[in-house]
Amino acid sequence: MNSNANRNAKIKLFISRFVVYAILIFLAFLCLFFFWLMFVNSTRSNAQLQSGFALFPKENFLKNFYNAWHDGTIDIPTGMKNSFIVAICSALLTTYFSALTAYGTYVYNFRFKKAVHLFILAIMMIPSQVSAVGFIQLAFKFHLTNKLWLLIVPSIAAPAVYFYMRQYLQATLPLEMVEAARIDGSNEFRIFNQIVLPIMKPAMAVQMIFSFVGSWNNYFMPSLLLNDAKKKTVPVMIGTLRSADFTKFDMGKVYMLMLMAILPVMVIYIILSKSIIKGVTSGSVKG
Amino acid sequence: MAEVTLKNIKKVYPIGDTEKKQRKALKKSKEENPESNKANLQITDEGVVAVQEFSLDIKDKEFVVLVGPSGCGKSTTLRMVAGLEEITSGELYIDGNLVNSVEPKDRDIAMVFQTYALYPHMTVRDNMAYSLKIKKLPKEEIEAKVNEAAEILDITQYLDRKPKALSGGQRQRVAIGRAIVRDPKVLLMDEPLSNLDAKLRNQMRSEIIKLRQRINTTFIYVTHDQTEAMTLGDRIVVMKDGFIQQIGTPQEVYDHPSNLFVSGFIGTPQMNYFDAKLEVENGKYVVNTDGYKVVLSEEKQVRLKEKDVKPQDVTLGVRPDHIVLSENGLKGKVDVSELMGPSCHLHMTVDGKDVIAIVPTEGKKVDYVNKEVDFGFNGNVCHIFSKEDEKNLEY
Numbered sequence: 006m007n008s009n010a011n012r013n014a015k016i017k018l019f020i021s022r023f024v025v026y027a028i029l030i031f032l033a034f035l036c037l038f039f040f041w042l043m044f045v046n047s048t049r050s051n052a053q054l055q056s057g058f059a060l061f062p063k064e065n066f067l068k069n070f071y072n073a074w075h076d077g078t079i080d081i082p083t084g085m086k087n088s089f090i091v092a093i094c095s096a097l098l099t100t101y102f103s104a105l106t107a108y109g110t111y112v113y114n115f116r117f118k119k120a121v122h123l124f125i126l127a128i129m130m131i132p133s134q135v136s137a138v139g140f141i142q143l144a145f146k147f148h149l150t151n152k153l154w155l156l157i158v159p160s161i162a163a164p165a166v167y168f169y170m171r172q173y174l175q176a177t178l179p180l181e182m183v184e185a186a187r188i189d190g191s192n193e194f195r196i197f198n199q200i201v202l203p204i205m206k207p208a209m210a211v212q213m214i215f216s217f218v219g220s221w222n223n224y225f226m227p228s229l230l231l232n233d234a235k236k237k238t239v240p241v242m243i244g245t246l247r248s249a250d251f252t253k254f255d256m257g258k259v260y261m262l263m264l265m266a267i268l269p270v271m272v273i274y275i276i277l278s279k280s281i282i283k284g285v286t287s288g289s290v291k292g
Numbered sequence: 293m294a295e296v297t298l299k300n301i302k303k304v305y306p307i308g309d310t311e312k313k314q315r316k317a318l319k320k321s322k323e324e325n326p327e328s329n330k331a332n333l334q335i336t337d338e339g340v341v342a343v344q345e346f347s348l349d350i351k352d353k354e355f356v357v358l359v360g361p362s363g364c365g366k367s368t369t370l371r372m373v374a375g376l377e378e379i380t381s382g383e384l385y386i387d388g389n390l391v392n393s394v395e396p397k398d399r400d401i402a403m404v405f406q407t408y409a410l411y412p413h414m415t416v417r418d419n420m421a422y423s424l425k426i427k428k429l430p431k432e433e434i435e436a437k438v439n440e441a442a443e444i445l446d447i448t449q450y451l452d453r454k455p456k457a458l459s460g461g462q463r464q465r466v467a468i469g470r471a472i473v474r475d476p477k478v479l480l481m482d483e484p485l486s487n488l489d490a491k492l493r494n495q496m497r498s499e500i501i502k503l504r505q506r507i508n509t510t511f512i513y514v515t516h517d518q519t520e521a522m523t524l525g526d527r528i529v530v531m532k533d534g535f536i537q538q539i540g541t542p543q544e545v546y547d548h549p550s551n552l553f554v555s556g557f558i559g560t561p562q563m564n565y566f567d568a569k570l571e572v573e574n575g576k577y578v579v580n581t582d583g584y585k586v587v588l589s590e591e592k593q594v595r596l597k598e599k600d601v602k603p604q605d606v607t608l609g610v611r612p613d614h615i616v617l618s619e620n621g622l623k624g625k626v627d628v629s630e631l632m633g634p635s636c637h638l639h640m641t642v643d644g645k646d647v648i649a650i651v652p653t654e655g656k657k658v659d660y661v662n663k664e665v666d667f668g669f670n671g672n673v674c675h676i677f678s679k680e681d682e683k684n685l686e687y
């Protein structure tokens with residue numbers, strides 16, 4: 006009797022595990038399959054691509070890479086450089102200043118503090134495309150197109166990042182720690198940089214990934230503000246391929262371009278995700 | 293290394309949402325029931341008055357303890373001395389300098405917080421060295437000072453750990469270490485032991501006494517625990533509702549509580565109270581408790597005469613240790629008897645009121661439970677409080 010019930014329980018457990026794993030594997034497959042296809046396609050020549058579908062890599066990886074890197078119409082190395090400048094600057098500045106703002110409204114008491122907080126949150130409700138229209142008009146009026154910093158500066162004001170940082174601070178930073186640092190003789194900026202920022206590392210890492218990816222993939226604003234080939238970012242360059250000459254169209258090169266475009270995002274993710282995990286395990290010290 | 297002088301210090305916090313609600317609720321309950329004397333003295337029109345009329349001269353190297361129930365304004369007072377809280381009115385001097393508007397970092401004070409407030413991302417060594425690094429002291433000097441403080445506190449073996457890897461008691465030591473490496477003029481402590489368990493607390497208490505002998509500085513220590521106050525303080529300041537109730541040595545406060553509140557707050561078990569009459573017989577003051585008359589001692593007679601106290605209804609207070617079992621006196625029924633080794637705590641009911649007596653057991657085993665006992669007290673241990681303002685009539 007007993008052993009029978011035991012066996013039944015084991016079988017049930019096995020079946021439920023089997024189903025769960027099957028679903029998970031299927032989902033993982035769905036996510037990864039297209040990345041795989043892109044990689045495979047980036048190793049095939051244009052002719053091979055025309056001939057249909059393939060599951061395994063071919064031998065043209067380096068050739069495609071060479072073609073993409075030395076393309077006559079779009080200058081990928083410059084695009085990469087521009088994209089990196091914009092994405093890294095945005096990610097750093099956005100997270101730093103959002104954390105600074107969050108720290109300000111969390112730690113200091115001043116009049117209209119609540120109103121300031123609510124105002125910042127209210128801005129979150131406005132779609133960025135709406136405010137972008139005005140911004141772009143302004144940029145054209147002042148003849149400020151084709152400037153990379155024009156893409157960086159507006160991204161610094163990020164209400165959603167501010168909100169995230171504020172919540173994180175509330176959960177992890179006891180005010181007494183700030184006071185302890187004040188008594189230790191630290192000035193306010195030093196407290197923020199040496200005490201608060203290290204505590205916020207995990208939150209900073211998360212938001213840096215998001216804003217790096219967002220900025221790297223951004224097409225809308227750059228496509229409107231950048232028309233000089235020397236200033237274009239990677240997504241804008243890939244966008245111009247649509248209007249390229251069909252007779253010279255090399256699909257292998259296009260896939261290679263796409264691979265190049267997503268690679269930095271993956272690398273950044275892998276670098277920062279380590280510090281997220283590290284950070285989560287080191288909270289503040291309480292009783 | 294410095295005197296601290298507080299002159300008529302007052303602190304008013306702006307009224308917040310919770311206080312507003314509290315006030316409304318209070319008003320409503322007043323309207324419904326005008327007799328109820330429920331009132332929060334501290335919430336007024338100007339805001340939350342956390343501390344007022346606070347005047348105190350702290351001598352160089354003195355150990356002063358602020359003690360009182362939760363919410364009485366102890367932390368606020370300490371934080372004003374630290375410079376973490378603005379002083380609404382009054383004057384604060386450290387070492388003779390007016391420091392009302394001096395930044396915390398320029399006051400040369402150090403503070404130990406209840407929650408330790410260690411920097412989680414730094415090792416114990418870096419935690420302790422932080423203030424010295426800011427002062428830009430030479431590396432060797434920092435190293436030497438940190439090592440010395442670690443030695444005093446017995447945390448040398450933890451110097452390279454992060455605070456997370458320490459127990460509560462060890463973290464507390466680090467917090468104290470961080471404060472003493474700087475040789476501050478004044479060392480402030482806000483309930484440093486209340487996050488520790490009972491055993492560790494007793495141990496740390498004696499360590500603080502030892503620490504005090506090793507480092508020569510002025511201490512201001514905040515606690516809600518009267519035992520800590522009595523054992524640590526050169527002088528203690530008893531507070532309630534933002535007002536100082538009494539300032540004195542532990543002995544003074546224990547022997548001559550200035551009012552009913554202090555008498556009840558200091559000393560455990562709590563003082564017993566009886567409704568009594570103060571009478572004059574043959575030119576002598578006598579307390580009459582339900583017909584049990586006790587002639588007050590000579591010194592009390594003198595003090596009462598000096599103040600020309602009139603016969604009146606009073607609250608009589610007698611500490612449990614001063615109650616003696618006797619042949620004739622007041623009668624009480626013993627509900628519970630707790631044996632405490634050399635003595636026995638008797639919890640009695642007298643006229644519907646609880647009375648505690650500590651009686652020596654003298655090695656005999658006596659069972660008092662459910663028995664009627666007679667007890668009395670001598671004229672030198674009676675504390676006589678006015679029924680009107682609850683003040684000690686002698687002072």
Ligand SMILES: Nc1ncnc2c1ncn2[C@@H]1O[C@H](COP(=O)(O)OP(=O)(O)O)[C@@H](O)[C@H]1O
Nearest residue numbers: 305334340342361362363364365366367368369
């Ligand atoms: N930041 C604040 N804002 C408003 N009221 C406060 C604030 N801090 C303390 N209080 C009030 O001041 C009074 C004294 O507080 P506190 O000094 O912390 O008491 P204690 O340390 O003796 O328990 C309390 O009534 C408390 O509610």
Ligand SMILES: [Mg+2]
Nearest residue numbers: 366367368483
């Ligand atoms: Mg307190």
